[in-house]
Amino acid sequence: MxxxxxxxxxxxxxxxxxxxxxxxxxxxxxxxxxxxxxxxxxxxxxxxxxxxxxxxxxxxxxxxxxxxxxxxxxxxxxxxxxxxxxxxxxxxxxxxxxxxxxxxxxxxxxxxxxxxxxxFPFPRLDSDWNEALVPAHVWDGSAELADHLDPDEAHFRAAAAVVLRDVVRPGDTVYDPACSTGRFVSSLGEAFPECRIMASDASAAMVDLARRRIPDAFVADGLGTPVAEESVQVLVLRFLNAEVLSADTAVAGFRSLVRLIAPGGHALVFGHTPVLPAVRHLAAECGLEVRSAVAARPGTEDEVFQFYLLRRPADAASTTSAPAHA
Known part of the structure; x- marks a missing residue:
């Protein structure tokens, strides 16, 4: 970096x-x-x-x-x-x-x-003006990392509980394919106790941390197809971000992962660092609606952050092909 x-x-x-x-x-x-x-x-x-x-x-x-x-x-x-x-x-x-x-x-x-x-038009760049990524081992799970990440996402947890309040139903599956410590997706389980919470992460150490909150958390490559297509009512995408992935990888990951959303289902797209894909453009390409893109920090009106709520129309089939270019 x-x-x-x-x-x-x-x-x-x-x-x-x-x-x-x-x-x-x-x-x-x-x-x-x-x-x-x-x-x-x-x-x-x-x-x-x-x-x-x-x-x-x-x-x-x-x-x-x-x-x-x-x-x-x-x-x-x-x-x-x-x-x-x-x-x-x-x-x-x-x-x-x-x-x-x-x-x-x-x-x-x-x-x-x-x-x-x-x-955010620019990714994180290094001194040679190339994309800079956090080394993979940094995400490999520690109590110190958890202590740093969890408090800084309180506004994300609060916003998710608000925007999902009128769209989730009992029995819906909520899935976070890069769950980190599991704190975020477990907060959705607390807000919507009648939903089924699923969580995975590529880091076995992170999954060990997540299992304290979500016993069934499992290790999986979040950029693959960790669960069946069209099987998820709420998909959490909080890792398609600067410093975490390259821009091209984030775009490809978006196109692949939104196939998991069931008709009538939703996705949340956000993160600690800027979201890399042009979400509105890609959502239209993949047959998704953008319900909202900006949220305010609880208790404020003019402190805002990226927070996309996407929806797959109830009568739409998944977009199974993707263009070869970004």
Whole structure:
């Protein structure tokens, strides 16, 4: 991925940026630009599409964190997006800042508008501008990793209980093919006790942790076909993300895994790091409906995050073929 020295330099710079943009990324209503020379930071930029307008934002890393949160706040919204230019040495973003109150209102509306979408155009890159992935052994399960991951997904667990409340039925199968510690999918079992909870992970160590909550958790390659096609009413996809998979692998994984969704069933797509596939495009390609794409952190209106709820129409058959290109 990148060296410890590189990581420390990135974090130092992020702290400086966080302090420097406390009052915004430029002068309100005056076109501005922002140059990003660090390939490590490009995955922090996002585009928010809402009501025919596109907004540019950048995740910030405040004191107390060593990585960007999955939650986007009004301070991270830079302004209306006017374009960008990319070279091997830098990316220049063009935008027009708007008043802070308007930025907050935009995020609040996005959480309520089912057509709103958040896109992260860049994966995590290393110093050579190649995709950077967390080494596989990091995901191999430890109490320390569990302690880090579980608290940082509380907003995901709360959002899932809300969006699924009106769509799950007694006896439905809820399946997480990359369950990690099992904390997320077991929370769905607590919210919907009449559902059947299934969980698997490619890491045997993670499955051992998950079995404390889900005794039947099993080891399986989450990118394969770990259960029968069209057998799942709620599919949890929370690993098609930057740093976890390459962009091409994430796209292929999406196309393969959505075949598990039964007619009338749903999928949740989200993660600690940005979702890599262009979900709306792929959902349409695979015959799925996008019911919503943005959720708000519980107790807030203008702190939002990627959280896709997809549905396979009840009268639709699975898309069993996939194009050869992304």
């Amino acid at each position: 990148f060296s410890h020295q590189d990581e420390q330099e990135w974090l130092r710079r992020e702290r400086e940026i966080d302090r420097a943009v406390h009052d915004g990324f430029g002068t309100v209503d005056r076109p501005g630009s922002w140059t990003e020379e660090s390939p490590f930071a490009l995955c922090q930029y996002f585009l928010l599409r809402l009501g025919g307008r596109t907004w540019l934002g950048r995740k910030l890393v405040p004191e107390g964190r060593t990585d960007p949160s999955s939650v986007l706040t009004p301070r991270m919204l830079m302004g209306e997006f006017d374009g960008m230019r990319f070279t091997r040495e830098k990316v220049v973003f063009y935008f027009t800042p708007r008043p802070a109150a308007e930025h907050a209102a935009v995020l609040a509306r996005a959480a309520k508008d089912h057509e709103a979408d958040i896109d």
